[in-house]
Amino acid sequence: MSAANMTAGDNSSKAMGEKASQVNPMEQYLILAKQAKGAAAVQLVKQVLEAPEVYVFGELLDMPNITSLKSTPQQAPYYELLQLFAYGVYGDYVRESAKFPTLTPTMLTKLRHLTIVSMATGQKSIPLATLGTQLGLTSTRELEDLIIEAMYTDIIHGKLDQKNGILELDHAIGRDIKPEDLPNIVATLQSWCDTCDTMLSNIDQLITRANTDKERHLKHRNSLETEVLNIKASLKTQAQEGDEALVSDSRDHDKKRPVKKGIRAPTTKFWPKSS
Numbered sequence: 001m002s003a004a005n006m007t008a009g010d011n012s013s014k015a016m017g018e019k020a021s022q023v024n025p026m027e028q029y030l031i032l033a034k035q036a037k038g039a040a041a042v043q044l045v046k047q048v049l050e051a052p053e054v055y056v057f058g059e060l061l062d063m064p065n066i067t068s069l070k071s072t073p074q075q076a077p078y079y080e081l082l083q084l085f086a087y088g089v090y091g092d093y094v095r096e097s098a099k100f101p102t103l104t105p106t107m108l109t110k111l112r113h114l115t116i117v118s119m120a121t122g123q124k125s126i127p128l129a130t131l132g133t134q135l136g137l138t139s140t141r142e143l144e145d146l147i148i149e150a151m152y153t154d155i156i157h158g159k160l161d162q163k164n165g166i167l168e169l170d171h172a173i174g175r176d177i178k179p180e181d182l183p184n185i186v187a188t189l190q191s192w193c194d195t196c197d198t199m200l201s202n203i204d205q206l207i208t209r210a211n212t213d214k215e216r217h218l219k220h221r222n223s224l225e226t227e228v229l230n231i232k233a234s235l236k237t238q239a240q241e242g243d244e245a246l247v248s249d250s251r252d253h254d255k256k257r258p259v260k261k262g263i264r265a266p267t268t269k270f271w272p273k274s275s
Contacts, residue, residue, distance in 0.1 A: 025051065025052075025053040025054045026048070026054055026056065026057075026059060026060065029044060029047070029048050029051070029054070029060060030059055030060060030063065032044055033060060033063040033065055033066055034063070034065070035065075036065055037065050037068070038072075038075065039075075041065050041066055041068075041069055041075070042069065042075055042078045044066075045060075045066070045069075045078045045079075045081065045082050046078070048060060048082070049081070049082070049085055049106075049107050049110065050104060050106045050107060050110075052153070053153070055110070055113070055114060055117070055155055055173060055175075056086075056173075056174075056175070056176055057082055057085055057086040057176060058086055058176040058177070060082065061079075061082060061083065061086055061176075066079065066082070067079070077099060077100055077101050078101060080099060080100060081100050081101055084100060084111070085107075085110070085111060085114065086175075086176040087175070087176055087178050088111075089111070089114065089115040089118050089119075089134070090111050090112050090115040090134065090135055090136060091115070091134060093111060094136065109146065109149070112135045112136075112137075112146055113146070113149070113150045113153065113155055114175065115134060115135055116131065116135070116146075116147070116150055116155075116156060116167075116172075117150075117155055117156060117172045117173055117175055118175060119131070119134065120156060120158075120169045120172035121172065121175075123169075124168065124169045124170075125166055125167070125168055125169070126166065126167045126169065127165060127166055127167075128140070128143060128144075128165045128166065128167060129165065131143060131147070131167060144160060144162070147160055147167060148160065154173075155172065155173045156169060156171065156172045156173070157169070157170045157171040157172075158170050158171070
């Protein structure tokens with residue numbers, strides 16, 4: 001293979017790799033997690049928690065080399081930290097900070113971003129004062145900068161209403177689901193499916209009723225149309241019979257009328273005068 005072809009092939013592979021990374025930013029870390037063990041796995045966790053565009057960690061938590069971290073006392077805190085970013089919020093870190101490693105500023109910002117995402121799940125209009133309390137920020141400027149940054153990273157969509165001190169949220173990304181929450185989710189989905197089945201059944205009944213009413217209406221309309229045609233035919237027949245009766249009466253009357261004899265003109269004879 002020529003150097004030009006090798007370069008073209010390398011560029012193509014690189015482009016495909018970058019495209020795959022854009023589609024799933026976690027993909028490259030999952031590949032590394034297959035080989036990373038012990039201290040290398042710890043470093044991988046740190047990289048993931050600081051990586052931009054990575055806000056979902058469930059797949060990494062399921063990797064055997066990452067799961068094995070919790071069996072070692074020195075490395076277990078990093079597994080707990082990864083779980084915090086997967087399922088927790090900033091308040092969880094504050095309450096149990098002793099069991100977690102120290103967060104870098106980048107990690108702290110990401111955890112606050114994830115906290116906003118979790119809050120957006122339960123409400124679409126969040127007062128800035130409430131956000132500041134939940135995120136541990138007392139500076140309005142820092143809070144607004146954090147919200148704007150979260151919007152630019154595309155994890156939330158909304159509007160920052162500075163005048164009224166409210167964050168209006170239209171959309172937020174989904175977060176990882178705790179395994180213990182799965183039964184509740186399944187039950188919720190099953191309830192939703194049951195509701196859909198009930199609605200479909202009601203719709204079928206309404207359709208059947210509508211078709212029955214339509215059929216009854218058509219029969220009634222056809223009956224009325226038939227009756228109208230019969231009435232028209234009857235009226236037409238009566239009219240024809242009436243006309244025939246009038247003609248017959250007229251003929252009979254003409255037959256009974258006496259025939260007047262014609263008046264004859266008088267004949268006048270003129271006698272010749274005698275001479």
